[in-house]
Amino acid sequence: MSGEAPNRESIDRPLAALRGAGTVFGVLFFKGVDVVFNETPFSADRIVELAQTLDDISFYFVNEGRDIDQMSFGFDGGNMLIVSDQDYRIVVMHSLTDEVDFVAKASRAFLIDYQMGIFASELNEKGSELAQSIASGDDPQESLPVEEPAVINVAPIPAAAEEEDHSAATGPIQPILAAAPAAPATQPIPAPQNPSTRERPPVRPIIEPEDNPDANKLSEEELADTDKRAVLAANQPESTLPPPRKPKIRR
Amino acid sequence: MSDTQENENSSPPTPADPPLQNSIMKEALEKGRPRYFRASRGAARGKSGREDTEVFADNLMVFQECALLIGERLEMNAVAHAIVYDGETACAFQFDQNSNPKNPELVGALVNRRIPMREMLTGLREYINSK
Numbered sequence: 392m393s394g395e396a397p398n399r400e401s402i403d404r405p406l407a408a409l410r411g412a413g414t415v416f417g418v419l420f421f422k423g424v425d426v427v428f429n430e431t432p433f434s435a436d437r438i439v440e441l442a443q444t445l446d447d448i449s450f451y452f453v454n455e456g457r458d459i460d461q462m463s464f465g466f467d468g469g470n471m472l473i474v475s476d477q478d479y480r481i482v483v484m485h486s487l488t489d490e491v492d493f494v495a496k497a498s499r500a501f502l503i504d505y506q507m508g509i510f511a512s513e514l515n516e517k518g519s520e521l522a523q524s525i526a527s528g529d530d531p532q533e534s535l536p537v538e539e540p541a542v543i544n545v546a547p548i549p550a551a552a553e554e555e556d557h558s559a560a561t562g563p564i565q566p567i568l569a570a571a572p573a574a575p576a577t578q579p580i581p582a583p584q585n586p587s588t589r590e591r592p593p594v595r596p597i598i599e600p601e602d603n604p605d606a607n608k609l610s611e612e613e614l615a616d617t618d619k620r621a622v623l624a625a626n627q628p629e630s631t632l633p634p635p636r637k638p639k640i641r642r
Numbered sequence: 643m644s645d646t647q648e649n650e651n652s653s654p655p656t657p658a659d660p661p662l663q664n665s666i667m668k669e670a671l672e673k674g675r676p677r678y679f680r681a682s683r684g685a686a687r688g689k690s691g692r693e694d695t696e697v698f699a700d701n702l703m704v705f706q707e708c709a710l711l712i713g714e715r716l717e718m719n720a721v722a723h724a725i726v727y728d729g730e731t732a733c734a735f736q737f738d739q740n741s742n743p744k745n746p747e748l749v750g751a752l753v754n755r756r757i758p759m760r761e762m763l764t765g766l767r768e769y770i771n772s773k
Contacts, residue, residue, distance in 0.1 A: 461727040466718035
């Protein structure tokens, strides 16, 4: 835990409450050799010396591999309880020996709350940093060693440049088309089926009746083909329709 | 200090004897009861075996030194008692106020659990008064 306490009030209020509990007449709170809270009848110099002495004692036990986190000493002027957790130590001086367990529980609870406050403040700081990075648009994972993709230039293009791009874009296509093979995409239609090359029968000219009265008569070849046509039966009555009128010729 | 210790066991233990062979210590460990010791004239005596008594003697010297160092800073030199939690064990000592001031005696205890300090001190007083 290397962070600082969220605020001073989180230290002063509970330790002041502990200072006024039972027969407690002095409360000290150390972080290593630093005096964080001092409410004792002793001078500041003595408290600094006490902090140094407790740090030396803790260093000795750590080197010995011993986990000594609570000590109580009975002196002629009162009892002293020392509760430690990592670098944090709280020293409580009290008169009544039987209060030692109560004072120890209260001190331990303060240390746990204090370190939880530090942990919460660290989480809060990390959360606020993350929120700021998100608000500013920075990717918080930029620092990670991730291979960056190829850079794509997405700068805005002015209108004139767009036209140039269009002409430039269509320009290279033309030589490609010119160089393309001349073969059509579809296969040529064979001549017999090709209507464009198929031989058509000669168009028979229509002769007006006045010029050639026998024009409507069938030719011999056509008559020869009558067996292929529908012919009237021998007993077929003649048509009841009136004969066609002959057009009058005005001279 | 081990050469000055006096063991109250009836049969002197050999180096091959494990500490748990002492019935008093074995019962105290099983039930979480304190193992009591006495110390005077630079010697510690106990009934829970030689090794256990040596452990108490070492702890007594260390914690007396700590109490003296702390007391000097605040001019509170006279130490009446001390209780220390060392991991999951507890160690304590208390001067016998009935002993001769020129030749003070103290009683101490080791417990294999974090016994309440008040209970530890009460046990030491009872052990002093039972003498």
